[in-house]
Amino acid sequence: MTRVRDASVPLYLKVARQIEGQIRKGALRVGDKVPSIRGMRRQQRVSVSTVLQAYFWLENQGWIEPRPQSGFYVRVPYAELVPEPEFQPSRSVPTEVGVGELLDEVVRAVGDSAKVPFGAACATPALYPNRKMNRIIQKITRQNPEHSTRYIPNGIEALRRQIARRSIGYGCSFSPSELVITCGGMEALNLGLRAVARPGDVIAMESPTYFAMLQIIESLGMKAIEIPTYPKGGMDLDGLATAIRKHRVRACISMTNSHNPLGYVLSDEYKKSLVTLLKQHNLPLIEDDVYGDLTFNGIRPKTAKTFDTEGLVLLCSSFSKILSPGFRVGWIHPGRYLDAVSRLKFINTIASPSLPQLAIAEFIESGGYDRHLRGLRTAFVSQVQLVSQAIAKYFPEGTKISRPAGGFVLWVELPKKIDALKLYRAALAQNISIVPGQIFSPSGQFKHHIRISCGQIWSDAVDRALLTLGRLCEKSNY
Structure with missing residues (x-):
C-alpha cells in the first residue's frame, strides 16, 4: 500500500479509505486478514491511535471484523448484503398533482431544529464554507459598497462568466450572455417550466421525482405523467416514447446526475438517446443538475445539455447544495427560450441579490470552490x-x-x-x-x-x- 497525502480529510480516514479501496478492488478478499495495527502504523508512518480509529471506522462500516487474539479480517459489508x-411500474396517464398539503406538512417538519x-x-451548516464566504462578503462591502446596491436582471457578469468557464468541464461551452441567474434552483425550474408550457399542459417526468417539481407543476395548473424509472437506469425511454405518442406531452423534466431520490448518474449514451428522442418530437427538456458537482468518483459528468444542438434543453442548477441554501443563488441556461426566461425573471423578481453573486464568483475564481x-x-x-x-x-x-x-x-x-x-x-x-x-x-x-x-x-x-x-x-x- 502507498501512503496517502490528502489534507482535505482526517488522517485516520485516509488510512481507512486505502484499505477500503483494496477491498473494493479485490486485493483484499472476504476472510483475508488485514495488516496488524503495528504493521499498518509502520507502513503508513502514523500513530497507533490513528490506525485504531481507521479500523474502528472500517468495522463500523462493516468492511472488517475483529477476531479474538487474531486481529481484523475482511467481511461482507452490511449494506452490500x-x-x-x-x-x-407506473401508470403513465396525465394526472392532476395534489401534493401541496402533505408537502407543506413535511417541509414544516424538516425546518424544525429540534x-x-x-x-x-441539505448539509449540516458545519460542512459549508461559511467563514470564508463571510470574509469575502465583508471585503466586497468594505472595498466596493456600491456593488450591493445594484441589480442586474440576468445576473452579475462576473458570476455568469465563472459558470460559463465551468461549463467546459461537462462538455458545454456557454457564453455568459446565455445565462440567467435565479433565486435558487427552484426559481430556475419554475422559470424554465413557465417558458415552455401553459396551464393544462402535460409534463413527462421520472417516477419517483423530486417532490418540489411536483409542487411547481401543481401551482402552475399543469398535469404530470409518470414515466417508469429504473433505480439505476433512469426513465424507461420506450415508456417515454409511448407517453409522447398517446398523450399531448408538452415538455419533459429529468435529473440525469446524482438523481434525487434514486442517486444514479446516467450514462452519456442514455443522455444522448433522451435528447434525440425529445428532438424528434420538438419537445423541450428541463434538466435539473443541482447535484451534478456531487458525484462520488470526483469526475464531473456530462449533462443532457451537452448533447443538445437545437437549444431544446433548459439546464438548471444552483449553489445551494454546495455553498449554502441561504444564498439562494441558482442559474439557468435556457437555450432557445432565453428571451422568454429573461422576461419571466424580470416579472418574477426583477433580479437576484448582487452581493451573494459577487461573493460566489470570487470564491470560484480563487479556487476555493473546487x-x-x-x-x-x-x-x-x-x-x-x-x-x-x-x-x-x-x-x-x-x-x-x-x-x-x-x-x-x-x-x-x-x-x-x-x-x-x-x-x-x-x-x-x-x-x-x-x-x-x-x-x-x-x-x-x-x-x-x-x-x-x-x-x-x-x-x-x-x-x-x-x-x-x-x-x-x-x-x-x-
Whole structure:
C-alpha cells in the first residue's frame, strides 16, 4: 500500500479509505486478514491511535471484523448484503398533482431544529464554507459598497462568466450572455417550466421525482405523467416514447446526475438517446443538475445539455447544495427560450441579490470552490456509507437501500406491511424527520418507501435516531 497525502480529510480516514479501496478492488478478499495495527502504523508512518480509529471506522462500516487474539479480517459489508430498491411500474396517464398539503406538512417538519433532520436535503451548516464566504462578503462591502446596491436582471457578469468557464468541464461551452441567474434552483425550474408550457399542459417526468417539481407543476395548473424509472437506469425511454405518442406531452423534466431520490448518474449514451428522442418530437427538456458537482468518483459528468444542438434543453442548477441554501443563488441556461426566461425573471423578481453573486464568483475564481467541493464530496461519501450500514443493521428484513453514485440521499424500500406515511408521523413523535415516498409521485405511489438524507455529520445522535427508526419499522401496525 502507498501512503496517502490528502489534507482535505482526517488522517485516520485516509488510512481507512486505502484499505477500503483494496477491498473494493479485490486485493483484499472476504476472510483475508488485514495488516496488524503495528504493521499498518509502520507502513503508513502514523500513530497507533490513528490506525485504531481507521479500523474502528472500517468495522463500523462493516468492511472488517475483529477476531479474538487474531486481529481484523475482511467481511461482507452490511449494506452490500441488502438488495437495492426494485423497479416500480407506473401508470403513465396525465394526472392532476395534489401534493401541496402533505408537502407543506413535511417541509414544516424538516425546518424544525429540534428534530433529527433526515428529511432535509441539505448539509449540516458545519460542512459549508461559511467563514470564508463571510470574509469575502465583508471585503466586497468594505472595498466596493456600491456593488450591493445594484441589480442586474440576468445576473452579475462576473458570476455568469465563472459558470460559463465551468461549463467546459461537462462538455458545454456557454457564453455568459446565455445565462440567467435565479433565486435558487427552484426559481430556475419554475422559470424554465413557465417558458415552455401553459396551464393544462402535460409534463413527462421520472417516477419517483423530486417532490418540489411536483409542487411547481401543481401551482402552475399543469398535469404530470409518470414515466417508469429504473433505480439505476433512469426513465424507461420506450415508456417515454409511448407517453409522447398517446398523450399531448408538452415538455419533459429529468435529473440525469446524482438523481434525487434514486442517486444514479446516467450514462452519456442514455443522455444522448433522451435528447434525440425529445428532438424528434420538438419537445423541450428541463434538466435539473443541482447535484451534478456531487458525484462520488470526483469526475464531473456530462449533462443532457451537452448533447443538445437545437437549444431544446433548459439546464438548471444552483449553489445551494454546495455553498449554502441561504444564498439562494441558482442559474439557468435556457437555450432557445432565453428571451422568454429573461422576461419571466424580470416579472418574477426583477433580479437576484448582487452581493451573494459577487461573493460566489470570487470564491470560484480563487479556487476555493473546487477545494471545498473535494472535501464536501469526501464527507458525503462517508456519511452515505455510514447511514447505509446503519439502516442495513437496524431496519427489518426485507428492507432495500439505494446505492447512490452521487448526492447525499438514500431511497429506502421498506417491507410491504410498513406504510411510509404512518412511519413518518410516528418518527415525528420521536423528534425525527423523514420524507414519505408518496410525495415523490403525483399519483401517490411509493407507499412503502422513504427518503433519508445523509447531510448530517455522523454522530451518536444520528446512529440512535436510525436505531429508533428501525424499531418503529419493526412495529407491525405500520
